[in-house]
Amino acid sequence: MFGWEFPPHILGGLGTASFGLTKGMAQCGDMDITFVIPKPWGDEPKDFARIIGANTTPVAWRDVNWDYVEGRIGKVLDAQTYFDLRDHIYGDFNYMNTNDLGCIEFSGRYPDNLLEEINNYSIVAGVIARTIDCDVIHSHDWLTYPAGIHAKQVTGKPLVIHVHATDFDRSRGKVNPTVFGIEKDGMNNADHIITVSDLTRKTVIEKYGISPDKVTTVHNAVEPLSQELLDLEVPPKHEKVVTFLGRITMQKGPEYFVDAAWQVLQKVRNVQFVMAGSGDMMEKMIRLAARRHIAGRFHFTGFLKGKQVYEMLKASDVYIMPSVSEPFGISPLEAMQMGVPSIISKQSGCAEILNNVIKVDYWDTNAIADAIYSIIKYPAMYKQLREQGLDEVSKITWDRAGAKVIDIYNRLINR
Amino acid sequence: MKSICFYFQIHQPFRLKTYRFFDIGNDHYYYDDFANDDIITRIAQRSYLPANEMLLDMIRSNGKKFKVAFSISGTALEQLEQYVPEFIDSMKELADTGCVEFLSETYAHSLSSLVDPEEFISQVKAHDEKIYQLFGQKPRVFRNTELIYDDDIAVMVASMGFKGAITDGAKHILGWKSPNYLYKSAAAPKLRLLLKNSKLSDDIAFRFSNPEWAAYPLTADKYIDWIASLPEEEMLVNLFMNYETFGELQPRESGIFDFMRALPRFAEQRGITFMTPSEVVSKMKPVSELSVMHPISWADEARDTSAWMGNILQEEAVNKLYCLAERIRLIEDRRIRQDWNYLQASDHFYYMSTKHSSDGSVHSHYSPYDSPYAAFTNYMNVLSDFMIRVREQFPEEIENEELNALLLTIRNQEKEIEELNREVEMMRNNIVKDTTGDFVPKVEEKVEGEVEKPAPAAKKVAVKKPAAKKAPAKKKASKK
Numbered sequence: 001m002f003g004w005e006f007p008p009h010i011l012g013g014l015g016t017a018s019f020g021l022t023k024g025m026a027q028c029g030d031m032d033i034t035f036v037i038p039k040p041w042g043d044e045p046k047d048f049a050r051i052i053g054a055n056t057t058p059v060a061w062r063d064v065n066w067d068y069v070e071g072r073i074g075k076v077l078d079a080q081t082y083f084d085l086r087d088h089i090y091g092d093f094n095y096m097n098t099n100d101l102g103c104i105e106f107s108g109r110y111p112d113n114l115l116e117e118i119n120n121y122s123i124v125a126g127v128i129a130r131t132i133d134c135d136v137i138h139s140h141d142w143l144t145y146p147a148g149i150h151a152k153q154v155t156g157k158p159l160v161i162h163v164h165a166t167d168f169d170r171s172r173g174k175v176n177p178t179v180f181g182i183e184k185d186g187m188n189n190a191d192h193i194i195t196v197s198d199l200t201r202k203t204v205i206e207k208y209g210i211s212p213d214k215v216t217t218v219h220n221a222v223e224p225l226s227q228e229l230l231d232l233e234v235p236p237k238h239e240k241v242v243t244f245l246g247r248i249t250m251q252k253g254p255e256y257f258v259d260a261a262w263q264v265l266q267k268v269r270n271v272q273f274v275m276a277g278s279g280d281m282m283e284k285m286i287r288l289a290a291r292r293h294i295a296g297r298f299h300f301t302g303f304l305k306g307k308q309v310y311e312m313l314k315a316s317d318v319y320i321m322p323s324v325s326e327p328f329g330i331s332p333l334e335a336m337q338m339g340v341p342s343i344i345s346k347q348s349g350c351a352e353i354l355n356n357v358i359k360v361d362y363w364d365t366n367a368i369a370d371a372i373y374s375i376i377k378y379p380a381m382y383k384q385l386r387e388q389g390l391d392e393v394s395k396i397t398w399d400r401a402g403a404k405v406i407d408i409y410n411r412l413i414n415r
Numbered sequence: 416m417k418s419i420c421f422y423f424q425i426h427q428p429f430r431l432k433t434y435r436f437f438d439i440g441n442d443h444y445y446y447d448d449f450a451n452d453d454i455i456t457r458i459a460q461r462s463y464l465p466a467n468e469m470l471l472d473m474i475r476s477n478g479k480k481f482k483v484a485f486s487i488s489g490t491a492l493e494q495l496e497q498y499v500p501e502f503i504d505s506m507k508e509l510a511d512t513g514c515v516e517f518l519s520e521t522y523a524h525s526l527s528s529l530v531d532p533e534e535f536i537s538q539v540k541a542h543d544e545k546i547y548q549l550f551g552q553k554p555r556v557f558r559n560t561e562l563i564y565d566d567d568i569a570v571m572v573a574s575m576g577f578k579g580a581i582t583d584g585a586k587h588i589l590g591w592k593s594p595n596y597l598y599k600s601a602a603a604p605k606l607r608l609l610l611k612n613s614k615l616s617d618d619i620a621f622r623f624s625n626p627e628w629a630a631y632p633l634t635a636d637k638y639i640d641w642i643a644s645l646p647e648e649e650m651l652v653n654l655f656m657n658y659e660t661f662g663e664l665q666p667r668e669s670g671i672f673d674f675m676r677a678l679p680r681f682a683e684q685r686g687i688t689f690m691t692p693s694e695v696v697s698k699m700k701p702v703s704e705l706s707v708m709h710p711i712s713w714a715d716e717a718r719d720t721s722a723w724m725g726n727i728l729q730e731e732a733v734n735k736l737y738c739l740a741e742r743i744r745l746i747e748d749r750r751i752r753q754d755w756n757y758l759q760a761s762d763h764f765y766y767m768s769t770k771h772s773s774d775g776s777v778h779s780h781y782s783p784y785d786s787p788y789a790a791f792t793n794y795m796n797v798l799s800d801f802m803i804r805v806r807e808q809f810p811e812e813i814e815n816e817e818l819n820a821l822l823l824t825i826r827n828q829e830k831e832i833e834e835l836n837r838e839v840e841m842m843r844n845n846i847v848k849d850t851t852g853d854f855v856p857k858v859e860e861k862v863e864g865e866v867e868k869p870a871p872a873a874k875k876v877a878v879k880k881p882a883a884k885k886a887p888a889k890k891k892a893s894k895k
Contacts, residue, residue: 380727381728384791
């Protein structure tokens with residue numbers, strides 16, 4: 001598998017989903033999974049997949065000894081693997097910017113020279129594909145499609161690409177032609193395409209012109225939360241808290257949240273609105289809240305990570321995700337796990353599988369406001385959504401998603 | 416000789432408009448007039464009117480041997496009066512044939528039988544009054560909202576003087592027994608029970624035009640054959656269904672009208688007659704007692720009341736609504752009483768059902784809302800406004816008991832003042848007469864007799880406004 005993120009160092013939902021799926025597939029048994037990411041930190045869970053970092057895979061020969069390798073990268077990669085990989089260098093990449101081990105450096109994030117990093121990643125994939133014997137190649141999201149294609153060309157094994165999002169979701173329609181090109185190329189070369197929702201499947205079929213029989217939806221799931229997270233203590237509060245949690249970007253529809261908040265505050269005063277996360281529209285949202293004269297009741301927390309996310313959820317009475325376009329959207333499921341009633345847009349993929357949430361059109365701020373009001377004012381509403389939501393989300397597990405993916409693998413291998 | 420007992424249900428709720436929380440306290444009109452008009456007119460055109468015509472035909476051409484019963488909720492009658500008055504006329508014409516019986520039910524098609532006995536009784540009375548006013552019949556057989564029934568309801572119904580009640584032949588109640596007999600209630604042995612034959616009713620109501628059904632196409636002679644071939648001693652077949660079955664659920668093209676028209680002829684050939692529920696009650700003998708501990712209904716597979724009171728949302732909404740009942744009984748404001756009726760319609764709670772099974776899909780089919788949660792939100796917003804209005808009538812800190820006493824005093828005072836005024840008037844007249852001449856005493860005596868005691872034991876409260884006299888829920892002050 002080729003991926004870009006892996007917990008605990010994640011930047012968005014991609015890492016969580018890749019991890020969950022890998023684990024779910026491992027639970028189904030008889031799987032030997034190698035997961036490639038640009039830059040492992042060494043603290044990734046390794047019990048069900050072997051993790052290889054692109055930044056520790058040599059693409060140019062360096063005459064180094066065992067101890068040196070062990071000392072340099074021992075905590076992220078076992079030295080033997082390094083030497084195996086070194087034996088499969090397939091070209092002279094000394095012209096590239098390589099380090100003392102013959103590896104290319106990766107940021108593992110989404111830097112400005114992302115396209116260059118994607119390209120480097122695909123060069124590295126060539127070495128890995130020659131080294132590791134596999135039956136299926138699985139690429140998560142467009143960043144890794146070129147690597148997947150490269151690996152397919154090297155090994156001749158079937159390529160499955162996993163569409164966690166398309167550029168149509170990210171850009172509200174203003175598609176970046178380069179990204180579109182990479183996505184389209186990946187889809188054309190793939191033997192099968194997995195999408196995270198029917199919504200995304202439709203985009204893939206309609207906007208990328210892919211034959212429907214090549215595209216299957218496997219909805220995402222969630223990991224059960226640890227008891228530690230469920231037991232988190234939060235300071236007692238006297239007011240209701242309504243939370244938006246996610247990147248503050250155009251795709252997530254933050255302005256609709258501000259508008260709905262403004263409406264609710266016309267009628268009820270003891271409510272706090274929280275916009276947790278960061279993004280390019282944050283300042284604009286701060287200004288918007290100020291202009292609406294609700295800044296006193298509207299809070300920005302900045303980017304939250306790890307435990308902070310769950311503390312925030314635990315302290316919330318309503319979770320809201322007014323995404324304009326959300327291929328899946330895993331965070332409402334997490335909110336439900338924490339027992340927080342959720343309002344989600346009909347334009348998000350997770351709306352396809354959730355019943356005990358309130359679904360609204362993202363632009364229908366009246367409906368969003370009504371839903372918020374209802375949950376904070378009518379205890380029965382809160383209770384019903386909370387209890388039924390907990391029950392529902394506990395049945396959405398990764399091993400089911402994993403089993404579906406394995407089915408697809410089997411079909412590809414046996415045909 | 417076997418008999419078929421047909422009963423058709425007509426009910427339409429007053430659907431609520433989208434009522435936002437901004438409207439709470441500001442907008443006191445709750446109904447989606449456009450949708451209500453649109454729906455009742457459409458259904459009347461496609462179903463009620465042609466079906467009435469069909470029934471009239473059937474009754475006339477079969478020498479009044481064909482008989483049916485109707486149960487029409489008060490809210491449906493109001494809508495029909497308002498939007499499709501020709502239907503009321505056509506119904507009157509049917510009533511005049513003498514072959515149509517009208518059943519009793521709650522005015523608002525409400526769940527009051529499960530929650531508030533006092534409200535239940537007053538609604539039944541209001542409904543029967545309305546039926547009498549329109550069709551000149553006093554209902555003798557009772558049919559509860561969605562055929563909800565249990566022993567407690569049986570006792571209430573019997574105490575109101577009804578001879579019979581209609582409910583569902585739920586399997587878990589009947590066990591091995593057949594619905595094709597007349598039963599009596601275990602709790603109120605005077606009350607006869609007519610049980611719906613689900614199989615034969617649903618054959619017409621739900622399966623008639625389904626080509627995948629093994630018995631498709633259903634013809635009148637085949638159907639009558641089924642009835643005729645029932646065991647000898649099973650004398651009664653109760654076919655209960657929504658009136659929309661004709662023309663709406665089963666479209667005209669399916670041939671449902673022709674099927675019905677052909678029934679009497681084949682029935683006659685096989686010696687099967689038609690009876691109304693009250694004929695059944697008076698002519699047949701009950702075979703055994705039936706005890707129903709937990710409420711049953713005709714809804715869903717479970718035949719229980721969970722479609723209306725099955726989840727937290729529904730319970731909350733019902734409780735919040737009926738919390739107001741006592742206070743409302745003290746209020747005479749006509750609009751409040753009207754809204755109180757309309758808000759009780761069981762449909763509002765049905766929309767909040769979260770059953771996702773195969774049954775649940777039926778729920779969402781009839782709902783004007785996207786989801787049960789939207790239904791709850793909208794209803795509660797309306798109810799919040801309604802509660803404000805109820806509270807505005809009287810200060811909240813006064814207890815109902817106290818308030819009742821105060822109101823009684825006020826009303827009696829009024830009466831007393833009126834009496835005294837009259838007395839004064841007469842005295843004056845007397846004085847005038849006196850000055851002109853002759854006699855006095857006769858008039859004096861009469862006045863003495865007319866003056867009532869200040870606070871009579873009878874708690875009947877005069878209805879003040881002339882408008883309120885027309886209001887359906889004419890009521891009595893509720894002091895026990």
